[in-house]
Amino acid sequence: MTGLAIRNQRAFASGVLFLAFAIFFFVEALGYPAGTAAKMGSGYFPRLLAVVLAAIGLVVIFGAIRSTADREALRKWDFKGLAWVTGSVVLFGALLFPLGLVGALFVLIMVSSRASHEFTWIGALANAAVLIVLCLAVFVYALGLQLPVWPSLLN
Numbered sequence: 368m369t370g371l372a373i374r375n376q377r378a379f380a381s382g383v384l385f386l387a388f389a390i391f392f393f394v395e396a397l398g399y400p401a402g403t404a405a406k407m408g409s410g411y412f413p414r415l416l417a418v419v420l421a422a423i424g425l426v427v428i429f430g431a432i433r434s435t436a437d438r439e440a441l442r443k444w445d446f447k448g449l450a451w452v453t454g455s456v457v458l459f460g461a462l463l464f465p466l467g468l469v470g471a472l473f474v475l476i477m478v479s480s481r482a483s484h485e486f487t488w489i490g491a492l493a494n495a496a497v498l499i500v501l502c503l504a505v506f507v508y509a510l511g512l513q514l515p516v517w518p519s520l521l522n
Contacts, residue, residue: 371432376441379431385424393417448482455479467517468507472499 373379393414402408430436455478462471473495480491506512 373432374434374436375431375439377431377439378427378436380441382424382427382429382431385420385427389417389421389424392420445482451482452479464515465519467515467519467521468502469499469516470518472502 396410396413396417399410399413400408401410401414404411455475458478459471459475462474466474476495476498477491480486480494503516507514507516
């Protein structure tokens with residue numbers, strides 16, 4: 368009898384991360400009342416999502432140890448790309464109210480695009496145009512969120 372071998376290390380690591388996040392959020396949601404399916408409490412939906420996330424993590428983990436799984440090693444982390452993406456999210460939060468949603472999204476998309484190894488200015492600008500229109504349509508007009516759309520100097 369042979370032991371379990373992790374054939375796809377990338378998928379296995381992803382599954383473990385899914386499972387770890389699911390456990391963390393499930394434990395955090397225990398502090399809120401669950402209620403019932405008919406009368407949901409504030410902890411009902413987070414627990415349900417945590418269970419779904421854990422199920423996805425387990426499916427990915429078991430898929431990574433299947434004998435038919437593709438062999439794939441865990442790659443070295445791209446800390447430069449991680450820094451670009453994390454920095455862009457921090458900038459978005461800091462710039463949302465002074466620049467409005469349009470300006471903050473533009474900065475977010477342009478900075479986070481630098482994380483890609485296939486980065487081009489034309490691709491980043493096209494991506495920004497499409498995503499800004501979509502975010503305005505969904506968050507401001509469809510959902511009616513009270514977000515500043517334009518820079519505060521224009522209001």
